[in-house]
Amino acid sequence: MAYYAPLAALDEAHLVAPGSTLAEVTEDIASVTERTAPRGWWIVFLGALSLLGIFGGTVGYLFYRGIGVWGNASPTYWAWDITNFVWWVGIGHAGTLISAVLFLFRQKWRTAINRFAEAMTIFAVICALIFPGLHVGRPWVLHWMFPLPNQMAIWPNFKSPLLWDLFAVGTYFTVSTMFWFVGLIPDLxxxxxxxxxxxxxxxxxxxxxxxxxxxxxxQNYERAYMILAALSTPLVLSVHSVVSFDFATSVIPGWHTTIFPPYFVAGAVFSGFAMVMTLLLITRTVFKLHRVVLMRHLELMNKIMLLTGTLVGYAYAMEFFIAWYSGNEYERYVFVNRAFGPYAWAYWTMVSCNVLSPQVFWFKKLRRNIPLMFVVSILINIGMWFERFVIIVTSLHRDFLPSAWGMFSPTVMDVTTYLGTMGVFFTLFLLFIRWLPAVAISEVKGTMPQADPHFHGHSERSHSEHDAHESAVGGDLVPEGAE
Amino acid sequence: MSAQPTVTHKKRVACVLAQFDTAADVIHAAEKVRDAGYQSWDTHTPFPIHGMDKAMGLSDSRVGWIVLGGALTGLSVAFVMMWWMNGVDYPTVVGGKPPFTTPSMVPVLFELTVLFSSFAAVFGMLGLNKLPRHHHPVFESERFRKASDDKFFISVEAEDPKFNADKVRALFEGVHATFVEVLEVLEEEVEA
Structure with a gap:
């Protein structure tokens, strides 16, 4: 967090509304947890609690009847649940990208949104983990997934990408939680x-x-934080790569693709940023965080969405090209079927939401339009859900043998499980913004002019004698001890 | 049983705390405290200030070495676990692949290396900082609540061999401290 070079020397804009004092920043962020919650919070919280109730009911019924209550059936044994799993994990990725990757690149603007995005990561990963947890069908022996001694004296198969996934997502959850907590300590x-x-x-x-x-x-804290960022960066890339191995290491046409790891990572970042944007716009309005979350931050996030959305579009095109270029008739059929088969509507929803909608961000005026970016962020969330649905369902429903073809149709329980995890997510998230500092207070302060040891308080009411002494020294870059 | 021990509470000077209003003042004052040769002293700031490590004359953080230890442990644990479980204790042939094979170990090797390194980073940091520690003389000061808001502090502790409350106070007053206070803690003295 060495945010020390004067803004003027770096030709950078202010990251906190100019003229804000350190105390005002503390007050703005910390008071959110001290005031009674605004009415908007209660309305959303009750909505989230209702969804949580739906989740409880669904899971209870599912445990009672078994996972047959879902629409998963031959040939689509992976359907909504795995779609939701991949979607939620992907959403989590933007949090780590913002907190770790942007930290390593010294993108100071991240301080306005990183706490927020990290919390989102943790809650999204919790939601993601629910799906494989339910999907295994026998939740009372969930611990068999781990390499624990058991009565059969057998061990898990470490050559299975599903086991890699367990390690990847488990590590990701643990490390993200620790990273988040370490960041919270000074603000607590x-x-x-x-x-x-x-x-x-x-x-x-x-x-x-x-x-x-x-x-x-x-000193130790900053070093540990930097190391955690450096560890999280390859970790986040590995997680969605490993998730993509669940598909790519199989022999199903449409899944067995080398482009999957980078394509999944780009899509994860894309969907995660969209979710951060959706939540950030709501929180910023409800809790009036306009002093720390500036238009500049929103605009930068829109630029990232434009970039990653376009990368995803490239991946869609490249999948088609490789399917044709491979000369493999099964592979070719899967892609023709995706775009023109019975699930063509899902495919084109995905393309319009993910590739077309972010293109509005080429224009500065549209990039700074709050209602528009809110709508686009929702469209991207939808589009990325459909991306996973398209990958999973269209590849499975018509593979090698036409006699084994079938269609997938979700049940009410599929819908309520999905909506239910929204309830889990939003309940946790709303509790978080209510009780914990939603913006990293100490990090935001570190980006302010007052944090610079060569700043000599124009907005601060400091003693005039001191000002006179400092103006003689001037705002140069020489540390004071070196005079 | 011998006679009931008598417990008396005595106030003891624990540290001298000075408040500063700007980052520039505190870093300047820290240099002076360093040059005066104190050992048991610290600065308290709401955010890390660049250049403070040098101003305090601190050597480099040792967290990195702990993390290296964590990384090597994680890597070895992962390797030995997979080799022993799949290759020795209960070899299973899945998909015609050899029971013990290295390429498929890469993801888990990586994940556990990261996991153990992160634990080392977090607990190493807490260990080096001797945290959690919920009691400290500086918390005796009401003003110190501002150390996590917008004020900057320097404390010199009584354990310091050169400690002399009056001298420390004079030092702080010469470097733009806006407030100086001597903090006392209650100490139990037990006489048999």
Whole structure:
């Protein structure tokens, strides 16, 4: 977090509304957790709780009857559940991209959205893990997935991409949670120090681990944070690559493709950014975070969506080209069937949402239009769900033998499981923005002019004698000790 | 049982705390404290300030070495686990592939390396920082609540061999401290 070079020298715009003081930033972000929740929050929270209720009911029924309540049937044994799994994991990826990759590239603008996006990652991965958890059909022996000694004395097959997936997603969840918590420690200390009642002080105080802003601590903290970012970067790329191996290492036409790992990663980042955008626009409006989440941040995110959306479009085109170029008739048939077969509507929904809709962001004016970016972010969320649906269902429903062909139709339980995980996600998310700092307070402060040891407070009411001394030194880049 | 021990509470000076209003002031003051040769002292800031490590004369963080240890452990654990489980203890032939084979081990080798490294980074950091530690003399100060908001602090602890409350106070007053306080903690003295 070495955000030290003066903005003017780097020719950069302000990342926090100019003239804001450190105390105002603390107040803006921390007070969200201290005020009573605005009505908007309650409305959305009750909606989320209702969906959570639907989830509870669905899962209860599913455990009672078995996974036959879903529409999965020959030949599409993987259908909505795996679609949802991949969709949720993908959504999580933008969080890690924002928190880790942009951190390594010193993209300071990430500080406005990283906390938020990391929380989204964790909750999305929880939702994702629910689906394979249910899909195995016998949840009481879920632990058999792990390499644990058991009565049959047999071990998991480490040559299976499904087991790799368990390790990848499990590691991803654990590391993301730790990364998130480490980032939260200084801000929990802020909440502890601001608390006026005993319980807040105890709970935040307990969680803050006794953080006292010590520089001896910051030194190790920053190093650990950087290492976690450096570890998370290849990790996030590996996770969706491994998810894509679930498909790519099989011999199903439409799945057995070498482009899958990068294509899945690009799609994951794309859908994740769209979800961050959807949530961010709502939170920014409901909790009035306009001082830290600027139009500039939204515009930069739209640029990333334009880039990744176009990459995804390239992947769609390349899949078709390779299907033709391979000369493999099964592979060719799958792709013709995707675009013109019974699921053509799903395919073209995917293409219009993912490839066409982000193209509006070529224009600066549209890139800065909040209602439009909200609509586009929702379209991308939909489009990316259909992408996974298209990959899974159209490849399975007509493979090698026409006698084994079939159609997939979802049941009500498919729909309620999916909506139910939305309930899980939004309930967790709303609790998060209500009780924890939704923006990384200490990191935002680090990007402000006041954080620069060569800044000599024009907006701060500092002593005039000191100002006079400093103006003689000037705003150069020489550390003061070197004079 | 011998006589009931008498417990008396005595106030003891624990540290001198100075408040500064700007990052520039605190870094400048830190250089002075460093040059005065103190050992047990610290700066407390709401965010890390670039250049402070140098101003305090700190050597490089050791977290990286701990993470290296974690990485090597994770890699070895993953390798030994897969080799022993699939290759030795219960060899299974799936898809005609040999029971022990390295290419298919790559994803799990990678994931466990990352997992163990991350644990090492987080717990290594907490261990080096001696956290969690919910009690510290600086928390005796009401003003110190601002250390996580918009003020900057330096504390010199009484354990320091050169510690002298008056001298420390004078030092702080010469470097634009906006407030200096001497913090005391209650100490139990047990006499048999």
């Amino acid at each position: 200390a802020t909440l502890r120090d601001r608390s006026t009642n005993k319980w807040r002080q105890r709970i935040y105080g307990f969680l803050a681990l006794g953080w006292r802003g010590s520089n001896r601590h910051w």
